[in-house]
Amino acid sequence: MNEQQHTIVAISSGISKSAISIVRLSGEKALEIAYQFIMPKHNQAIHTNYPSNSSKNIRLIPRKATLCSLYDSKGRLLDKAIMIYFKAPFSFNGEDIVEIQSHGGLLITQEILKSALDFGATLASPGEFSKRALRNGKLDMVELEATIALINNTNTNLTQLLVRNLTGECARMLESSRQAILEIIAQIEVCIDYSEEDLDPAILEKSLSSLQFLIKRFRAIRESSAHYSRLQGAKLSILGKPNVGKSSLLNLLLLRDRAIVSQEAGTTRDVITESLDINGNIISLSDTAGIRTSSNSIENQGMQRSLECAKESEILLCVFDLSRNMDEDDYKILDFIHLDSIKTKSILIVLNKNDLPKKNTYDFSDFNYCVINTKDINHRQIITDKIQEYITMHIDSDTFILTNAAQNTFLESALNNLMKASSLLEKNILELASFELMESLKNLSAITKPYNVEEILDSMFSQFCVGK
Numbered sequence: 001m002n003e004q005q006h007t008i009v010a011i012s013s014g015i016s017k018s019a020i021s022i023v024r025l026s027g028e029k030a031l032e033i034a035y036q037f038i039m040p041k042h043n044q045a046i047h048t049n050y051p052s053n054s055s056k057n058i059r060l061i062p063r064k065a066t067l068c069s070l071y072d073s074k075g076r077l078l079d080k081a082i083m084i085y086f087k088a089p090f091s092f093n094g095e096d097i098v099e100i101q102s103h104g105g106l107l108i109t110q111e112i113l114k115s116a117l118d119f120g121a122t123l124a125s126p127g128e129f130s131k132r133a134l135r136n137g138k139l140d141m142v143e144l145e146a147t148i149a150l151i152n153n154t155n156t157n158l159t160q161l162l163v164r165n166l167t168g169e170c171a172r173m174l175e176s177s178r179q180a181i182l183e184i185i186a187q188i189e190v191c192i193d194y195s196e197e198d199l200d201p202a203i204l205e206k207s208l209s210s211l212q213f214l215i216k217r218f219r220a221i222r223e224s225s226a227h228y229s230r231l232q233g234a235k236l237s238i239l240g241k242p243n244v245g246k247s248s249l250l251n252l253l254l255l256r257d258r259a260i261v262s263q264e265a266g267t268t269r270d271v272i273t274e275s276l277d278i279n280g281n282i283i284s285l286s287d288t289a290g291i292r293t294s295s296n297s298i299e300n301q302g303m304q305r306s307l308e309c310a311k312e313s314e315i316l317l318c319v320f321d322l323s324r325n326m327d328e329d330d331y332k333i334l335d336f337i338h339l340d341s342i343k344t345k346s347i348l349i350v351l352n353k354n355d356l357p358k359k360n361t362y363d364f365s366d367f368n369y370c371v372i373n374t375k376d377i378n379h380r381q382i383i384t385d386k387i388q389e390y391i392t393m394h395i396d397s398d399t400f401i402l403t404n405a406a407q408n409t410f411l412e413s414a415l416n417n418l419m420k421a422s423s424l425l426e427k428n429i430l431e432l433a434s435f436e437l438m439e440s441l442k443n444l445s446a447i448t449k450p451y452n453v454e455e456i457l458d459s460m461f462s463q464f465c466v467g468k
Contacts, residue, residue, distance in 0.1 A: 018104030094136030242290030
């Protein structure tokens with residue numbers, strides 16, 4: 001049987017205690033299976049004060065919530081729940097869908113799922129509901145990827161962009177770009193039949209102007225997408241020599257004593273990682289071993305892990321002690337953040353211990369820096385405000401992102417095609433310009449449509465939970 005003919009079922013609300021659980025049926029027999037729940041064949045097994053559904057002649061009306069008593073395949077009462085029927089093609093994936101909203105007990109939900117399987121449903125694979133939506137034209141690839149990204153999103157600032165993709169704004173923008181390219185091709189094809197002397201310069205100037213606009217738009221999407229990639233699940237590392245206050249800074253940011261604070265150098269010998277919530281944005285925060293010259297092999301291993309953690313992070317908080325003169329170990333930190341692979345990261349210099357007499361006279365004015373005392377809880381806001389700047393992305397009506405690496409590759413290819421076409425148009429090499437524009441259309445179409453073999457699609461859908 002073709003998988004599209006199976007009626008699938010899954011728990012869509014997660015496996016946990018909750019007020020409500022949702023079991024979702026999808027396929028040709030979804031409604032038939034739903035009626036088997038509410039019209040049992042073996043009423044002799046029922047011993048309950050709940051009224052029987054059959055006496056009420058219950059019917060499931062599309063898009064109307066209906067309170068029903070649910071029975072298993074042996075006629076035993078399972079729960080009293082709400083059913084909502086979404087008739088094809090007016091549903092999430094274009095098929096008949098029935099959602100059962102039961103009480104959120106773990107056993108109740110599992111029993112409803114088991115009964116649906118007894119009634120003839122097939123257990124859904126991860127992402128199968130969404131895969132059917134894609135195949136039935138209810139979602140395109142951009143909307144699908146936005147669904148995955150929204151589920152995994154940890155940055156409230158980026159939610160607006162992901163919802164924009166989910167509601168089709170990005171797809172419509174790409175379609176308008178596609179139409180603009182088609183118009184340019186049509187203008188060029190008209191000009192191909194004319195000699196160079198007979199060409200109307202205004203036509204080519206209009207084409208070039210349209211091309212430059214599209215090139216600018218695609219570059220902006222490329223930059224926004226790269227910025228999105230850096231912000232999503234951002235990592236932050238605290239770096240510095242021993243006893244500058246790294247662990248105290250970690251505890252201040254977390255508002256609890258997570259790391260041991262001691263005057264003894266080398267207390268922190270491994271990377272400590274926690275999640276930090278800054279105004280709804282979740283980032284990975286790591287306190288690292290102090291960087292210094294040491295003959296202790298274990299401490300040296302810890303320092304190596306510290307540097308590797310810093311290299312993998314998008315944001316670095318480099319801590320220096322205002323109450324002590326700069327020494328060789330401090331300069332090692334400065335040398336590290338001046339490396340080509342590091343200086344492109346978001347770096348904040350934290351000058352700690354401003355409550356003590358100042359001895360550090362180094363000029364940090366070339367850096368983004370702040371002056372604090374980790375003993376003062378009010379100084380936490382100074383740090384979090386600075387971090388907030390790093391994890392915030394400027395968004396306006398023209399800001400769009402692509403969340404998938406393959407889609408960004410297609411966008412990059414389309415952009416290269418447009419730039420080549422622009423150069424060729426400037427030289428009046430019209431046939432090759434038209435060819436490049438046609439190639440850009442192929443790459444652009446691949447962004448919103450399934451673009452590879454079944455194995456790759458299966459890999460992508462495996463990122464979804466079973467009920468999605």
